[in-house]
Amino acid sequence: MSIKQLKDINKDYLNQTIELVVLLSEVKVKTTKADKRYAEITIQDASKMTEAKYWDYEENEAMIKNFKSHEIIRVKLQIGEYQGQLQLTIKEIKKAEDDSITIKNFIPTSSVEYESMEKGLKYFYDRVEAPHLKELLDKMIFCKEYYEKFCTYVAAKKVHHNFYHGLLQHTLEVLKFVNTVANTKKLSQKQIDRLIVMTMLHDWGKMMEYKALPDTGLTEEGIMIGHIFLGAHYTLSKIEEIQDFNIEDKLVVLNGILGHHGSLEFGSPVLPKSIEAQILHQADKMSGDIESILSFMNEDTDEDEAFTKKLWNMGTEYYKK
Ligand SMILES: [Fe+2]
Ligand SMILES: [Fe+2]
Numbered sequence: 001m002s003i004k005q006l007k008d009i010n011k012d013y014l015n016q017t018i019e020l021v022v023l024l025s026e027v028k029v030k031t032t033k034a035d036k037r038y039a040e041i042t043i044q045d046a047s048k049m050t051e052a053k054y055w056d057y058e059e060n061e062a063m064i065k066n067f068k069s070h071e072i073i074r075v076k077l078q079i080g081e082y083q084g085q086l087q088l089t090i091k092e093i094k095k096a097e098d099d100s101i102t103i104k105n106f107i108p109t110s111s112v113e114y115e116s117m118e119k120g121l122k123y124f125y126d127r128v129e130a131p132h133l134k135e136l137l138d139k140m141i142f143c144k145e146y147y148e149k150f151c152t153y154v155a156a157k158k159v160h161h162n163f164y165h166g167l168l169q170h171t172l173e174v175l176k177f178v179n180t181v182a183n184t185k186k187l188s189q190k191q192i193d194r195l196i197v198m199t200m201l202h203d204w205g206k207m208m209e210y211k212a213l214p215d216t217g218l219t220e221e222g223i224m225i226g227h228i229f230l231g232a233h234y235t236l237s238k239i240e241e242i243q244d245f246n247i248e249d250k251l252v253v254l255n256g257i258l259g260h261h262g263s264l265e266f267g268s269p270v271l272p273k274s275i276e277a278q279i280l281h282q283a284d285k286m287s288g289d290i291e292s293i294l295s296f297m298n299e300d301t302d303e304d305e306a307f308t309k310k311l312w313n314m315g316t317e318y319y320k321k
Pocket of ligand 2: 203
């Protein structure tokens, strides 16, 4: 098998040099103990984002600095090993000269079909009966200003759903989970309305917390304020524009958004105080945890090992056989 994508690189190819077209996402200049400058370059394609060392940085500094951010480049990579981990070293780097390749080719995209996700979102919107709650969704998602953004944004920086349409996929997944609980526990229509609305809005603030792809990482608003407060703040300001929005629904929906991380140490300023909010929190946690385990196992290409390495957010390794 030849290597076509970054995710194909594994220990079978040790000491080989391969050539790939990738997107350059970040250059970090560092200094060795011998005072020589080198670069740690983050490269990505649709399959994976990874780092490679570039020891010849000093000699080629001008060329690297000339690259625009998100330049499409052709690299020769040597596949090596350092302390038991694969290490990539850039042997040659240059601008890719193929105009038919665009940045979109290098952005990881949700594997779920977009149209079916849109339909799913509409299905849950239709299940909401109370007009004032529907109006809130109209103002925050189903409108010109936010709909496209909501449907294309990432849901996380690393860990889970960090791809094009990630926020939509994650939101939909949580909607399906909460819906199962709502049906099994026979919640009332009033509770179902509130649950769907708070679920759709729970991570809405991520559209402001994260930069838009292909940029990755947090915005200044994200670092200073975070998606929990941002989501609650915008929700409150939209609620105030809606006539006849009752105080009980307002409190329950806002508490659901503010409490969805479930505990103060995970960034929620208040605990979930309604049954709807607790269901949302548990469903949200399940969606994030399961996705992070699955993608971690997918990235693990070491077939000799029975277990993955330890997944930091879960505190354990996973059995692969
Ligand atoms: Fe969240
Ligand atoms: Fe979430």
